[in-house]
Amino acid sequence: MKKGGHWWAWLTFFLGMGYFIIPLVATFEFSMRMKRGEYSFEAYRVVFASSQFQQTFTYSVVAAIFTIILGVLIVVPTAYWVRLRMPYLRPIIEFITLLPLVIPAIVIVFGYIRMYGTNSWLPFLGTTTGTNILLVIGYAVLALPYMYRAVDTGLRTIDVKTLTEAAQIMGAGWATIIGRVILPNVLIAVLSGAFLTFAIVLGEFTMASLLNRPAFGPYMQNLGANRAYEPAALAIIAFLLTWGCMTAIQFLARYAPKSANRPN
Amino acid sequence: MTDTTANVSAPAAGNRSVRLPTQWIGVAPFFIFAVLFLVLPTMYLIVGAFQTPDGSFTLDNVFKLFQEDNIRASYWISIKISFWSALLGALAGFAIALAIVRGGLPDWVRSSTMTFSGVASNFAGVPLAFAFLATLGRLGLVTIILRDVFGFNLYATSFNLLSSWGLIAVYLYFQIPLMIVIITPALDGIKKEWGEAAATLGATNAQYWRMVVIPVLWPSFLGTLVLLFANAFGAIATAYAFTGSSLNIVPISLYAQIRGDVLGDPNLGYALAFGMIFITGVANIFYIWFRTRSERWLK
Amino acid sequence: MADAFLSIQHVKKSFGDVTVVQDFNLDAAPGEFVSFLGPSGCGKTTVLRMVAGFEEPTAGKILIGGKDVTRLKPNQRNIGMVFQAYALFPNLTVAQNIAFGLRVAGVNRADQDKRVAEMLNIIKLPQMGDRYPFQLSGGQQQRIALARALAPSPKLLLLDEPLSALDAKVRVSLRDEIRSIQKRLGITTIFVTHDQEEALSISDRIAVMYQGVAEQVATPFEIYNRPSTKFVANFVGTLNVLEGVVADKDQGTVKVGEGQLAMKGKFNGHKAGDAVTLALRPEAIALGDYPGHDQKLSGKIADVHFLGSVIRVKVAVGKDIVSMDTFNKSTTPPPQVGEPAAITFAARDVLVLH
Numbered sequence: 001m002k003k004g005g006h007w008w009a010w011l012t013f014f015l016g017m018g019y020f021i022i023p024l025v026a027t028f029e030f031s032m033r034m035k036r037g038e039y040s041f042e043a044y045r046v047v048f049a050s051s052q053f054q055q056t057f058t059y060s061v062v063a064a065i066f067t068i069i070l071g072v073l074i075v076v077p078t079a080y081w082v083r084l085r086m087p088y089l090r091p092i093i094e095f096i097t098l099l100p101l102v103i104p105a106i107v108i109v110f111g112y113i114r115m116y117g118t119n120s121w122l123p124f125l126g127t128t129t130g131t132n133i134l135l136v137i138g139y140a141v142l143a144l145p146y147m148y149r150a151v152d153t154g155l156r157t158i159d160v161k162t163l164t165e166a167a168q169i170m171g172a173g174w175a176t177i178i179g180r181v182i183l184p185n186v187l188i189a190v191l192s193g194a195f196l197t198f199a200i201v202l203g204e205f206t207m208a209s210l211l212n213r214p215a216f217g218p219y220m221q222n223l224g225a226n227r228a229y230e231p232a233a234l235a236i237i238a239f240l241l242t243w244g245c246m247t248a249i250q251f252l253a254r255y256a257p258k259s260a261n262r263p264n
Numbered sequence: 265m266t267d268t269t270a271n272v273s274a275p276a277a278g279n280r281s282v283r284l285p286t287q288w289i290g291v292a293p294f295f296i297f298a299v300l301f302l303v304l305p306t307m308y309l310i311v312g313a314f315q316t317p318d319g320s321f322t323l324d325n326v327f328k329l330f331q332e333d334n335i336r337a338s339y340w341i342s343i344k345i346s347f348w349s350a351l352l353g354a355l356a357g358f359a360i361a362l363a364i365v366r367g368g369l370p371d372w373v374r375s376s377t378m379t380f381s382g383v384a385s386n387f388a389g390v391p392l393a394f395a396f397l398a399t400l401g402r403l404g405l406v407t408i409i410l411r412d413v414f415g416f417n418l419y420a421t422s423f424n425l426l427s428s429w430g431l432i433a434v435y436l437y438f439q440i441p442l443m444i445v446i447i448t449p450a451l452d453g454i455k456k457e458w459g460e461a462a463a464t465l466g467a468t469n470a471q472y473w474r475m476v477v478i479p480v481l482w483p484s485f486l487g488t489l490v491l492l493f494a495n496a497f498g499a500i501a502t503a504y505a506f507t508g509s510s511l512n513i514v515p516i517s518l519y520a521q522i523r524g525d526v527l528g529d530p531n532l533g534y535a536l537a538f539g540m541i542f543i544t545g546v547a548n549i550f551y552i553w554f555r556t557r558s559e560r561w562l563k
Numbered sequence: 564m565a566d567a568f569l570s571i572q573h574v575k576k577s578f579g580d581v582t583v584v585q586d587f588n589l590d591a592a593p594g595e596f597v598s599f600l601g602p603s604g605c606g607k608t609t610v611l612r613m614v615a616g617f618e619e620p621t622a623g624k625i626l627i628g629g630k631d632v633t634r635l636k637p638n639q640r641n642i643g644m645v646f647q648a649y650a651l652f653p654n655l656t657v658a659q660n661i662a663f664g665l666r667v668a669g670v671n672r673a674d675q676d677k678r679v680a681e682m683l684n685i686i687k688l689p690q691m692g693d694r695y696p697f698q699l700s701g702g703q704q705q706r707i708a709l710a711r712a713l714a715p716s717p718k719l720l721l722l723d724e725p726l727s728a729l730d731a732k733v734r735v736s737l738r739d740e741i742r743s744i745q746k747r748l749g750i751t752t753i754f755v756t757h758d759q760e761e762a763l764s765i766s767d768r769i770a771v772m773y774q775g776v777a778e779q780v781a782t783p784f785e786i787y788n789r790p791s792t793k794f795v796a797n798f799v800g801t802l803n804v805l806e807g808v809v810a811d812k813d814q815g816t817v818k819v820g821e822g823q824l825a826m827k828g829k830f831n832g833h834k835a836g837d838a839v840t841l842a843l844r845p846e847a848i849a850l851g852d853y854p855g856h857d858q859k860l861s862g863k864i865a866d867v868h869f870l871g872s873v874i875r876v877k878v879a880v881g882k883d884i885v886s887m888d889t890f891n892k893s894t895t896p897p898p899q900v901g902e903p904a905a906i907t908f909a910a911r912d913v914l915v916l917h
Binding site for chain 2: 013016029073096099105106111112113144228232234242
């Protein structure tokens with residue numbers, strides 16, 4: 001096996017790199033062109049100063065936080081309970097968590113609009129607050145597969161059953177077990193899921209647009225239809241944000257508890 | 265310990281179902297959530313696809329999917345775009361994955377590619393569309409460089425970025441990384457010893473690939489190809505940012521329908537959605553089938 | 564060796580500035596079963612891989628059947644190899660796996676099937692042809708790997724720690740099976756292992772390796788009873804160690820603890836006052852007098868373990884502890900801890916370690 005690397009491998013790698021990096025470079029360059037004749041960060045300045053940017057960005061960040069909280073509340077107890085008491089439910093639950101990957105977001109939100117309109121039995125869409133809640137719920141559904149997989153993997157690594165039994169033998173009640181034993185160990189996994197959720201919510205367009213909420217996704221879309229340079233700046237900002245989230249997840253992975261039984 | 269003692273209490277007559285409720289309380293929130301906000305809305309649409317406005321059962325809506333020129337065309341475009349972005353993405357992704365796993369490249373190449381792939385597979389939607397416009401649009405960097413440095417005027421040819429093929433090229437940006445992320449573990453599963461065993465048995469590299477590697481990787485490759493297809497089929501944000509609603513793919517048709525009932529028939533909208541679910545559903549069934557087959561061999 | 568089938572001559576292998584194999588030499592006769600025995604990192608697998616063709620020697624030559632194969636690719640050497648991880652092709656059935664080498668060589672289907680059936684009989688798994696590897700146990704998979712390697716009738720068989728991944732019981736039965744098949748087919752074989760019991764029980768000769776060098780190449784009996792270096796003596800079998808000081812070189816007297824031994828001719832390379840290390844196998848020592856044992860040292864019983872038919876006794880002689888086994892005798896109770904005791908042995912069984 002040649003040590004230096006085969007030529008075809010390097011060629012493929014560089015071609016691939018070119019395809020992926022050139023658009024980023026081009027976008028960055030384009031975003032710098034706002035002031036005629038010179039490169040400047042003018043486009044970024046305009047974007048950050050725009051009240052629309054600030055409002056929609058804040059809206060999406062707040063929505064993301066609520067989505068994360070909802071996701072954690074739904075996923076963590078369920079994943080724990082299934083691992084501990086009802087392992088036979090795992091295939092069903094895993095199937096359900098894969099559904100959001102099969103059913104496109106546009107179909108899901110279409111269903112919401114039809115089912116929870118002003119005349120329905122659960123009129124979410126009747127009020128602004130209700131619509132906001134429905135949007136957060138929709139986001140949580142979109143993020144469900146990733147959140148569940150992250151938490152489930154985290155639980156599997158720490159062998160929940162043995163930890164729980166050990167704690168019970170030492171006299172701990174359920175609150176102590178979940179709060180002091182399980183949660184600290186799954187925190188890293190939960191945070192990973194949280195960062196991924198954050199990235200998803202911030203970039204989401206379909207649901208927010210069809211539910212008419214002032215989120216970051218529709219804002220970006222709108223700007224793209226009307227302005228030239230600011231969208232490029234936004235694209236770079238969005239890319240850096242996604243990159244930040246992914247890096248945070250990788251960073252966290254290093255601090256994740258590794259199973260004593262199966263050392264990596 | 266209190267829960268378990270309650271559960272193993274001697275079953276008195278009529279008390280046998282005492283055990284069930286306490287257990288199910290733990291998972292109830294999840295199921296309620298899933299039913300209310302995932303299953304029911306979808307079922308609502310599916311049922312609606314087979315109904316007339318006054319509620320009676322009909323297959324007309326589904327037939328119209330095939331009959332209405334507009335709708336048939338939009339499905340066809342969607343299938344075309346999804347197919348090509350999946351196929352090209354799968355091939356390119358496979359080549360890159362092969363390079364980083366078997367190409368003898370330094371370690372940093374593999375780890376940085378995997379990280380970047382994780383980012384790029386999520387970098388879809390509006391920002392991605394802008395990025396390509398900034399690259400190959402009329403004022404894009406590459407267009408300008410081609411014109412000023414190479415004397416090649418891209419837009420003098422019949423090149424149009426805002427077309428099906430343009431969208432396919434853009435979709436590759438998240439299809440290729442998705443392929444890389446999924447197929448790299450499968451490539452890792454091709455053990456070095458298999459190649460060495462094949463060599464001692466007299467096989468050339470080509471024979472080894474033909475007789476062992478390709479048959480083993482085939483299910484993973486096909487499965488991921490199908491996944492990429494479903495992924496592209498359901499995507500809308502990128503396309504919308506790219507061409508507004510002028511590119512007539514199914515999600516955009518559905519979007520317009522939801523927004524303003526352009527079809528003039530709500531049940532037809534349901535049928536449109538049903539068509540989408542059907543296609544992505546079938547694709548995912550194939551994906552799962554391929555995945556179980558490949559896992560058996562790559563254990 | 565004039566008629567050596569496999570000849571490894573002055574083979575050296577370096578990776579950068581690290582030399583993993585220094586000057587390795589071995590001649591194997593046709594049909595001989597040679598084991599490479601040694602701890603991890605001693606270079607035994609590297610030598611095997613050079614014979615197979617997966618690594619190229621930095622220096623030296625390898626000849627198989629008189630032909631210089633040093634520059635040949637693995638698929639041109641007509642050798643069979645069995646790996647620790649079985650390495651069966653998962654997408655092929657057992658029969659297809661075994662037939663692989665034949666298929667590659669272009670053998671026609673009828674002959675392939677015949678040979679496969681033959682091999683399945685040899686490894687005693689005649690009904691398994693249509694199974695897939697993932698349906699079989701580790702031991703079965705390894706036997707099939709062996710059949711696959713032997714099906715194309717290679718001139719040389721290489722086994723790289725083939726039993727290390729298996730359960731203890733399977734290991735023992737499979738090693739005997741490998742040896743009997745090898746003898747039946749008369750194929751020259753190299754067997755790499757870190758398990759000395761394996762090597763001792765089935766090899767014609769053993770090459771004990773340490774840090775890239777073959778410390779000793781000899782029959783199991785020689786290796787065990789006449790180890791030529793301290794490493795070999797320590798690595799193979801258990802060894803009792805006695806520290807002493809040479810008193811008189813010509814008389815061969817040495818002071819050991821409180822006592823003194825006279826072993827003429829043992830210390831010719833030393834002078835009076837030298838510290839020496841004497842070594843003895845447990846079975847060479849007897850408790851009390853024994854015919855033929857001309858040496859005697861006194862000490863105290865330090866520990867007694869009654870294991871049933873064998874009684875393991877530890878005797879403290881000066882500062883050293885000597886471990887030995889005696890057979891249980893129903894008429895005599897085992898010795899008590901603290902009792903004074905004498906150990907006896909024959910001078911010719913004493914090894915002087917360097």
